[in-house]
Amino acid sequence: SQTIHQWPATLVQPVGSPLSLECTVEGTSNPNLYWYRQAAGRGLQLLFYSVGIGQISSEVPQNLSASRPQDRQFILSSKKLLLSDSGFYLCAWSQDRGLEQYFGPGTRLTVT
Amino acid sequence: AQKITQTQPGMFVQEKEAVTLDCTYDTSDQSYGLFWYKQPSSGEMIFLIYQGSYDEQNATEGRYSLNFQKARKSANLVISASQLGDSAMYFCAMREDNYGGSQGNLIFGKGTKLSVKP
Numbered sequence: 001s002q003t004i005h006q007w008p009a010t011l012v013q014p015v016g017s018p019l020s021l022e023c024t025v026e027g028t029s030n031p032n033l034y035w036y037r038q039a040a041g042r043g044l045q046l047l048f049y050s051v052g053i054g055q056i057s058s059e060v061p062q063n064l065s066a067s068r069p070q071d072r073q074f075i076l077s078s079k080k081l082l083l084s085d086s087g088f089y090l091c092a093w094s095q096d097r098g099l100e101q102y103f104g105p106g107t108r109l110t111v112t
Numbered sequence: 113a114q115k116i117t118q119t120q121p122g123m124f125v126q127e128k129e130a131v132t133l134d135c136t137y138d139t140s141d142q143s144y145g146l147f148w149y150k151q152p153s154s155g156e157m158i159f160l161i162y163q164g165s166y167d168e169q170n171a172t173e174g175r176y177s178l179n180f181q182k183a184r185k186s187a188n189l190v191i192s193a194s195q196l197g198d199s200a201m202y203f204c205a206m207r208e209d210n211y212g213g214s215q216g217n218l219i220f221g222k223g224t225k226l227s228v229k230p
Contacts (some may be wrong), residue, residue, distance in 0.1 A: 034217070042222060042223075043116075043203060043220040043221055043222045043223055044157075044203070044205075044218075044220040045220075046217050046218070046219075049217055059217070088155055090155075090157060092157070100147060100159045100162050101147075101159070101218060102159060103149075103156060103157035103158075103159075104156070105154070105155065105156050106155045106156060106157075108155070
């Protein structure tokens with residue numbers, strides 16, 4: 001069966017510090033991968049998606065970037081965090097376009 | 113205009129009763145998909161049910177069913193025989209198949225908080 005991992009689970013970082021969140025998927029190959037952000041009390045906003053190694057598409061301009069160095073690894077990064085980057089970050093995968101997405105446990109980021 | 117609208121910020125239901133969570137959507141695509149997710153307080157998003165725009169039958173998964181009314185562009189979630197563990201946020205989402213080449217990206221509503229009373 002497939003599983004998706006995210007770490008860390010929680011993170012408190014000062015403004016201006018770098019960020020690296022990691023997501024890995026097990027039990028499948030060549031998944032579509034997604035990064036979402038959820039602000040407090042809000043729905044999810046898609047940040048990035050990837051259909052293959054090294055292929056990243058951004059949905060919204062922002063202070064963040066994403067990379068996919070391996071087939072089942074998706075990384076969300078920032079060089080300098082802003083207060084507005086605080087939120088709950090969720091990674092998801094789907095086997096193909098159009099199929100349901102399965103989410104990881106999320107990372108709660110607080111920028112102070 | 114919002115693509116997904118969930119008009120009920122919060123709902124209460126008595127344990128063992130059925131509850132309907134509303135979702136309306138806006139798209140000009142003929143081919144699209146509709147999803148419901150559950151988010152407990154732990155934060156993880158749990159996939160519940162899926163309805164394709166060409167599916168003639170309403171989707172069902174155990175106690176969950178999706179009341180799909182295409183002409184009205186609504187995709188309400190019905191939970192039968194509510195349980196205390198159903199207390200959570202519920203999100204409706206849509207995938208537009210012809211949307212600018214995006215690879216099956218989901219657009220989420222703002223969610224409905226369901227509270228099940230014992």
